[in-house]
Amino acid sequence: xxxxQQYLLSEATAARFAREVAKYPAEQKQSAVMACLSIVxxxxxxxxxxxxxxxxxxxxxxxxxxxxxxxxxxxYNQRQLGRFKLNVCTNLPCQLRGGQQALEHLCGKxxxxxxxxxxxxxxxxxxxxxxxxxxxxxxxxxNDRQMCSFMSxxxxxxxxxxxxxxxxxxxxx
Ligand code: FES
Numbered sequence: 001x002x003x004x005q006q007y008l009l010s011e012a013t014a015a016r017f018a019r020e021v022a023k024y025p026a027e028q029k030q031s032a033v034m035a036c037l038s039i040v041x042x043x044x045x046x047x048x049x050x051x052x053x054x055x056x057x058x059x060x061x062x063x064x065x066x067x068x069x070x071x072x073x074x075x076y077n078q079r080q081l082g083r084f085k086l087n088v089c090t091n092l093p094c095q096l097r098g099g100q101q102a103l104e105h106l107c108g109k110x111x112x113x114x115x116x117x118x119x120x121x122x123x124x125x126x127x128x129x130x131x132x133x134x135x136x137x138x139x140x141x142x143n144d145r146q147m148c149s150f151m152s153x154x155x156x157x158x159x160x161x162x163x164x165x166x167x168x169x170x171x172x173x
Pocket of ligand 1: 089093095130133135137
């Protein structure tokens, strides 16, 4: 996605921002930055640079401070991703127990490079930092919400089949 595109703050979104800002003292409204970023991501699927600039202006903070948040936390998507985002942990403890192999298996199975999205727009595969579940390695996180543990090749194949079946059944309904 181009960073050149505009982001127009709708009244509805501004109202959601205002509800978050109201949770903090007026002089600390920047504390709502993560919530505002999450709102934009819920609505758009990702947070564009243009949206970050709008949030910075809304909260009265430097744009660079907003970029620092979105680039630090990989739950924020900085581009449009697939319907299912699979974040495979490749930090050292997971590396020692198959994290890299899990990533490579998924990429090979889906025919994408790391960070890539399948041609049907269904699945994006990314590596990620520690997810706090090192004892369950290899692990991955689906759409920043659902943790999957002990992801052997067989379990990875099952997960992909489940996601594909889910997409097919929801397309019929
Ligand atoms: S290193 Fe993978 S969850 Fe901690």
